[in-house]
Amino acid sequence: MIDLGVSGQVLALLVVAGFAAGYVDAVVGGGGLVQLPSLLLALPGATPVQVLATNKLASALGVTVSAATYYRRVRPDPATFG
Numbered sequence: 001m002i003d004l005g006v007s008g009q010v011l012a013l014l015v016v017a018g019f020a021a022g023y024v025d026a027v028v029g030g031g032g033l034v035q036l037p038s039l040l041l042a043l044p045g046a047t048p049v050q051v052l053a054t055n056k057l058a059s060a061l062g063v064t065v066s067a068a069t070y071y072r073r074v075r076p077d078p079a080t081f082g
Contacts, residue, residue, distance in 0.1 A: 005043075005045065
C-alpha cells in the first residue's frame with residue numbers, strides 16, 4: 001500500500017475540495033482558486049513546486065477530458081481548427 005503521509009480524514013476533505021473545484025471550474029472557471037489553497041492547507045510538508053504541479057496536473061486532466069467530451073458530442077468542422 002502507498003503511504004501518502006496524510007490521514008484518511010484529510011484525504012476525504014481533499015476529495016471533497018477536488019469535486020468542489022471541478023464544479024466551480026465547470027460553471028464559471030477558476031477551480032484552481034478552490035483547489036490550490038486546499039492542497040496548501042492539507043499538505044503542509046509539501047514544497048510549493050509539488051503543490052503547484054499537483055494542481056496543474058489535475059487542471060490539465062480536466063481540460064483534456066472536457067475537450068474530448070466536447071469533440072465527441074459537438075463534432076466541430078475540422079476546417080475551423082486552422
